[in-house]
Amino acid sequence: MSEELVFRFKVDGDDFTSAGQASVQVKKNLRQLGLSAEVIKRVSVAMYEGEINMVIHAGGGDAEVRVSEDYIEIVLDDKGPGIKNIDLAMQEGYSTASDTIRSLGFGAGMGLPNMRKYTDYMDIQSEIGVGTKIVMRVNC
Amino acid sequence: MKINEIQKLLDAKLYCGEDGLSRDVKSVCGSDLMSDVLAYNKDQSMLLTGLVNPQVIRTAVMMDMLCIVFVRSKTPSDEMLELAKDSGIVVMGTDMTMFTACGKLYAGGIVNDFRVK
Numbered sequence: 278m279s280e281e282l283v284f285r286f287k288v289d290g291d292d293f294t295s296a297g298q299a300s301v302q303v304k305k306n307l308r309q310l311g312l313s314a315e316v317i318k319r320v321s322v323a324m325y326e327g328e329i330n331m332v333i334h335a336g337g338g339d340a341e342v343r344v345s346e347d348y349i350e351i352v353l354d355d356k357g358p359g360i361k362n363i364d365l366a367m368q369e370g371y372s373t374a375s376d377t378i379r380s381l382g383f384g385a386g387m388g389l390p391n392m393r394k395y396t397d398y399m400d401i402q403s404e405i406g407v408g409t410k411i412v413m414r415v416n417c
Numbered sequence: 418m419k420i421n422e423i424q425k426l427l428d429a430k431l432y433c434g435e436d437g438l439s440r441d442v443k444s445v446c447g448s449d450l451m452s453d454v455l456a457y458n459k460d461q462s463m464l465l466t467g468l469v470n471p472q473v474i475r476t477a478v479m480m481d482m483l484c485i486v487f488v489r490s491k492t493p494s495d496e497m498l499e500l501a502k503d504s505g506i507v508v509m510g511t512d513m514t515m516f517t518a519c520g521k522l523y524a525g526g527i528v529n530d531f532r533v534k
Contacts, residue, residue, distance in 0.1 A: 293470075293472075294470070294471055294496075295471075296472060297471070297472055297475035297476075297479075298475075300475065300479065301475055301478055301479075301500075301504075304478065304479065314481065318458070318479070318480070318481055319458075321479050322455055322458075322479045322480070325455070325475065325476070325479045326455060329472070381468075381470055381472065382449060382450055382451035382452070382468045382470065382472060382473065382476075383451055383452055383472070384452075385450055385452040385453065386452075387452035387453065387455070387456050388452060390456075391452065391455055391456050394456070394458075
């Protein structure tokens, strides 16, 4: 791949039904590029968890996936309330999600830990009242 | 075990994915919690669940699963079936509870023994 490929998505925060749409599309796009099934799975699961988080906690946001020669980078940017305590949020089982979200099969406090587990690099920048930006990379 | 054998064992109704019935399932994940399904990268090729929403289908897509079986007579919506068709996933439904369905499959020979630690 000589040029960097970029896929951009607007994640709708108003409708939980559509949560995960962008990740399904990313998976399709990555399959067309002939990457290994394992890399595609790791990228798409990490993005899926991040996308669901943006819908649950931040009212949506912007997602960007960059494919370069060495790695695939996922950037999730939202204007949500921010994460109060990132160390706590990274702990398995810690969640601030509502019962409604839990009844939909999410909000078990596994999202951020899963994102870290499936990626080779993950950075979270978050400011209360301003938003959260997460950058993740999966090596090809 | 082939998906059509699973269909017989669970006395399941086929909603979509007839073309995939001869595909082979080596391990199964039973859960209503999608975050848990996503947490364990164990190459599980079938999902048994009582949760009904589009994220169930998308979770199965993310995990490269071949088949979803809804337990306790839970019925998927048309929108969910469209999503599944788009990804070539077999969708079925059974009247059995999660426990009974898991037990039938385990006794039938799908004996994956995954532990989280």
